[in-house]
Amino acid sequence: MHPILKLVVQRIALGLLLLLAVSVLIYAGTEALPGDVAQAILGQSATPEALANLRESLGLNQPGYIRYFHWLGGVLTGDFGKALTNGQDIGQAIAQRLGNTLFLAGCAAAISVPLAIGLGLVAARYNGRWPDKVISGVTLSTISLPEFVAAYFVIYLLTQVIPIFQPVAMVFPGMSFWAKLNAVALPVIVLVLVVLAHMMRMTRAAILNVMQSAYIETAELKGLSPMRVIWKHALPNAVAPIISVVVLNLAYLVVGVVVVEVVFGYNALGQYLVDHVAKRDLPVVQAVGLIFAAVYIGLNILADVLAIVANPRLRHPK
């Protein structure tokens, strides 16, 4: 087997193992909360008989590890059960909302990643001169702004002063692709502002780091233009840290944007999780927790693999 393939398979297997461990943690954590699911369903009006009946019908009298495997079996076959609060099928609700989450994250990533790397390259090229200072200054101030402030600002600017977008960003099945893009424009702008600086700074720092190397000096002495030196010689050797930061930000775009979702009324996974946490709807919390964990682990594996593929030393181990 090719050593890279072997490494990749190893990473994926390791990731799956990690995910399994996380699923145990999530299950044990929600189980350890005071009160059980039956109590959560019946609330304060629970009588002992009603509790006993419900425990029986939900199978809560079985030991914890058996219930865990039941749950895991359901999850593996795509059955997350039903929400306690409104009886809706969790799998269906999550599928739709996960789609919305990925759509928003995808749009934000499609703009922010190329933009951040491009700006990082430009900043590195003009290190210490005015383009570097402007880029760093602007991106640092947008990242310093709390998300909801940025959100209110763009709402004010782009729906009231210049009314070109709509403040509420809900998307529904049946909307055309363009209508959806138009709906998510404002949250995408906010998310781009928030994640831009981190990736831009890392690109700049990584490039500047390799710019000290002897081979860069050689390239410069050959008479190559500065942008060409950066693009051809510096970037390929600086790509590993950039990838890991980009992936970290992608993970944030998927699992960490609940504030933005709330401000724009965007119907995605974060808002769904928070609502159900407030009502102690444990099956939903477990399911969403597991999905978030899977996204994190998956993206980290991806980062690893890409770093290996991009790094000649790792690609050709001695």
Place this chain on the structure above:
Amino acid sequence: MSDELHYIVKRAAKGLMSRREFMGRATALGVSAMMANALLASAVRAEEPKKGGLLRAGMAGGESTNSLDPALAASEVPFLVNMTWGEMLVDVTPNGEIDYRIAEEISSNSDATEWKFKIRQGVEYHNGKTVTAEDVVATLKRHTDEKAQSGALGIVQGISEMSASGDMVTLKLASGNADLPFLMGDYHLIIQPDGGVANPAEGIGAGPYKIVENEPGVRHAFERHANYWDPSIAHADQVEVLVINDNTARTAALQAGQVHMINRVDPKIVELLKGVPGVSVEAVAGRGHYVFIMHCDKAPFDNNDLRMALKLAINREEMVEKILGGLGSVGNDFPINAAYPLFDDSIPQRTYDAAKAAEHYKASGHDGSPIVLRTAPGAFPGAVEAAQLFQQSAAAAGIPLEVKVEPDDGYWSDVWNVQPFCASYWGGRPVQDQMYSTAYLSTADWNDTKFKNAEFDELLLKARAELDATKRKEEYSKMANILRDEGGLILPMFNDFVEAKREEVAGWVQDPNGELMNGRALVKCWLNA
């Protein structure tokens, strides 16, 4: 009618001017308030509703955990959603009268223990079935089942026997209750096919709109129920509720025209919103109130002089002005106001009187140690500030209050109904009996002032079975006076519902029964495009 008056009546009828503004201008033109009201009502009636279009509400108070099961409705969005697809036996009109819906006639025996509801013929559910008397009984029965966890359990519990024959539903009560028809207008008691026993959250009812999209916490979309029995309402072809819990986004959506009406306008921005073209703010005096409650059975509040001293030591006008931003009215230490039927407006208004408060305080013989008042930001909006205002006005009367701010988390389980003196709030009830029975009857679970008065209890039970309105009003007036002078309730203010709508929305009526025209705003308004 003067030109000016004519002009403002027209503007108000079109919804271009708020009712409050209209009343102010009309009275400035020398018209009496009653006359102005009548003018407005007839002008609104004269305006022909326009059919068609898509009417949208943006609302706070929805979560992705919401269900369509009417028994479970508790927050604002499920309430309005259910009012849009559901139909009850009756509604209560803004004037506090019965609006006959599925019941077309109601009669009772002389001691109000047996009630007959005649069911309207040919009312159709969204699934094509017809509403029957059996459905009504099955619905009410489902709400009596503890497993249904119905918010109307307290209402239907008092019904000892239900039966259906032909188009007649007969309800027998354990003890007489003259208010039963009003109680049947409770928003949980939506009539469902076969009582909704098999699938309570199906969302099939006999209301004006049927649900086409139900995404809890996000959006609820409806289209007109083609065979709805009452052609005088349900004007828009489609209606929609968007859940927008964030205050700023909700207001922005209204300004941008993405929604036509919103609930819960933040009192802080009312003045700003009034200046926005195309938008009007509607403040409706409702029955909800903000209170400070004392346990009548715990020292030092077991002394009526001390209770009276505290009641006199609160500055009600200041509270309305500073806590509600003027969007409310002063309270009189009993939980009833003019929004209730049979309200006695001749009961004198209690006002801030530091000298008298000091007198009562001295008479109580309290040892001068600070009296602890517990509050929390979530007790009601502005509860901490209100407690501080109370502390200052009481200090001026020589009464030392110590304000203790508690965390929101656990306030309703560890402080309210547990600690002897704290801030709290109440939403209103449709009738006086229900309000008093919920919180002031000696045996009530939620008797949060631990008020136990045999005469009061007796009057309450007597008034409940009294069919003569004059006598009932007298009895309620006596009860109000007892509670006002001896109770543990300090009620400084009734809060308004503050809502806003766009100018193209017509048919808006002020309804003290509940938010957004008692949940029927989407059903009763239309779009003047």
